Amino acid sequence: MKLISGLRTTAGVATLCATIAASGAVAQTPPQMEMTTDIPDGITTSDNIETQLGDLNFFDGVPDEETTEKVYNLYDFSMAYQAYLSGLKIASMDAMLRGIEAKAPANTHVAQFADLMDSTALFLTPNTTSVYQTASLRMTDEPWVIETPPNVLGFLNNAWFRYVMDFGNLGPDEGQGGKFLILPPGYDGDAPTDGYTDVVQTDTYAHWVLWRGYTDENGSPDAAVQQTQETFRMYPLSQADNPPEMTFVNVSGEEFNTIHLMDERMFEEIDNVIQAEPLMGEDPELLGYLAAAGIVKGQDFEPDERMQDILRRAASAGSVTVKTLISKPRDDLAYWYPGESYWQNAFPGNEFTFILDGVTRHDFRAAFHFYATGVTPAMAFKAVGKGSQYAFTYRDADGNALDGSKNYVLNVPANPPAEDFWSFTLYDNQTRSMLQTDKQFPALGSSDAGVVQNDDGSTDIYFGPEAPEGKESNWLQTVPGKGWNTILRLYGPLEPWFDQTWRPGEITLIE
Numbered sequence: 001m002k003l004i005s006g007l008r009t010t011a012g013v014a015t016l017c018a019t020i021a022a023s024g025a026v027a028q029t030p031p032q033m034e035m036t037t038d039i040p041d042g043i044t045t046s047d048n049i050e051t052q053l054g055d056l057n058f059f060d061g062v063p064d065e066e067t068t069e070k071v072y073n074l075y076d077f078s079m080a081y082q083a084y085l086s087g088l089k090i091a092s093m094d095a096m097l098r099g100i101e102a103k104a105p106a107n108t109h110v111a112q113f114a115d116l117m118d119s120t121a122l123f124l125t126p127n128t129t130s131v132y133q134t135a136s137l138r139m140t141d142e143p144w145v146i147e148t149p150p151n152v153l154g155f156l157n158n159a160w161f162r163y164v165m166d167f168g169n170l171g172p173d174e175g176q177g178g179k180f181l182i183l184p185p186g187y188d189g190d191a192p193t194d195g196y197t198d199v200v201q202t203d204t205y206a207h208w209v210l211w212r213g214y215t216d217e218n219g220s221p222d223a224a225v226q227q228t229q230e231t232f233r234m235y236p237l238s239q240a241d242n243p244p245e246m247t248f249v250n251v252s253g254e255e256f257n258t259i260h261l262m263d264e265r266m267f268e269e270i271d272n273v274i275q276a277e278p279l280m281g282e283d284p285e286l287l288g289y290l291a292a293a294g295i296v297k298g299q300d301f302e303p304d305e306r307m308q309d310i311l312r313r314a315a316s317a318g319s320v321t322v323k324t325l326i327s328k329p330r331d332d333l334a335y336w337y338p339g340e341s342y343w344q345n346a347f348p349g350n351e352f353t354f355i356l357d358g359v360t361r362h363d364f365r366a367a368f369h370f371y372a373t374g375v376t377p378a379m380a381f382k383a384v385g386k387g388s389q390y391a392f393t394y395r396d397a398d399g400n401a402l403d404g405s406k407n408y409v410l411n412v413p414a415n416p417p418a419e420d421f422w423s424f425t426l427y428d429n430q431t432r433s434m435l436q437t438d439k440q441f442p443a444l445g446s447s448d449a450g451v452v453q454n455d456d457g458s459t460d461i462y463f464g465p466e467a468p469e470g471k472e473s474n475w476l477q478t479v480p481g482k483g484w485n486t487i488l489r490l491y492g493p494l495e496p497w498f499d500q501t502w503r504p505g506e507i508t509l510i511e
Contacts, residue, residue, distance in 0.1 A: 101136050166377070183201045259433070344392050354368070
């Protein structure tokens with residue numbers, strides 16, 4: 001059953017979760033009995049409770065009908081709200097796979113951005129310089145083999161948007177190209193190991209396979225594209241003696257969407273995955289939130305009118321929550337230079353599981369999956385001269401939201417700690433995809449021809465709706481009436497990034 005379309009914003013949704021403030025007194029005081037003792041303060045609650053839900057009435061702890069309805073509405077809302085925040089990652093992966101499969105069917109096709117990715121494709125925070133190549137793997141009960149190309153950064157994430165494995169330069173093949181055997185959920189059959197770089201057990205049937213190749217010294221992606229076509233294969237183990245050919249589809253410049261819905265229909269996307277996957281790989285706590293919202297494996301998701309309204313309000317509250325969590329985090333761990341700068345770290349605490357000191361940081365996890373894709377330790381740990389590192393911001397030097405109608409400048413100090421190159425890419429705050437401007441590739445970096453350095457070796461980057469006179473080569477266009485955010489990427493990050501002896505300047509408003 002499809003939920004009613006549309007998003008209804010409910011003012012003051014957060015007040016539903018406010019702490020109950022007790023007042024009033026019981027209507028009748030019980031008599032003193034032989035076994036009556038003094039009851040410690042705080043154990044009992046008043047039978048007449050005034051809350052921000054309205055008046056709640058109990059008879060010695062048992063609610064009347066009107067109070068029962070109000071309390072269950074609160075409970076169901078709170079469960080649906082948590083289901084939204086924690087389940088967003090599941091919807092994101094579902095949308096990613098469906099978007100890819102619209103262009104490159106699962107298991108047999110690879111989508112290649114053979115001419116790089118531009119802002120026509122709706123992807124969460126991609127870049128314009130990597131040679132993105134991706135496939136959807138949907139397994140059955142049989143193991144699958146994946147043969148990977150050399151000199152890439154690649155990984156598998158499962159249907160719960162959890163890390164499965166790396167391949168390429170930061171994987172066990174060490175950039176030489178590998179051959180991996182992927183075992184499906186619960187597999188207990190024979191699993192050959194000879195000839196495989198690694199044998200990996202997974203918890204779901206569906207997987208996102210992504211790898212990023214490199215352009216050559218002339219900025220051409222052709223070699224990376226050709227190398228993938230010559231080497232990449234995915235096939236069931238039973239076909240290992242005669243692997244089928246893959247079909248490669250160039251999707252550069254194509255319009256398609258890999259982003260989940262933000263309104264109450266997101267719960268349907270989550271339900272799609274719950275029905276298709278074994279539950280063994282997901283957190284029972286999250287599955288409990290989903291079950292309370294009506295998403296239960298083996299059961300139709302058919303919320304009644306009351307629950308549809310609750311899901312709409314939970315989605316409204318969840319959507320504004322994740323936007324706040326990503327753009328204005330309150331924990332110092334979310335910042336590279338806390339108290340001094342608004343540059344943020346996508347993996348606070350440098351932990352790709354979002355578990356810090358034994359505690360799941362739901363705020364960090366929800367924010368990340370709203371903003372980005374790709375969960376791998378390779379993006380979080382320190383690897384000098386390898387992979388990439390990221391810093392992003394929604395705000396200028398004064399802490400104000402970046403405004404597409406205004407002009408800004410940012411100084412990149414001399415000697416950026418990037419063995420390969422550095423770049424800035426602009427993103428739309430709503431879609432979290434590349435900002436659609438007059439420029440095909442809304443990015444600028446050290447590998448772009450014509451970028452001018454200052455005499456001291458630093459580089460000034462300008463942002464605004466129109467280029468400052470004489471600064472056209474160092475300018476990124478923004479859109480009046482729209483906000484934006486940007487990611488600084490360092491490819492082959494060096495020690496001064498990690499020890500913070502080098503840091504980027506702030507985005508400063510030009511008055």
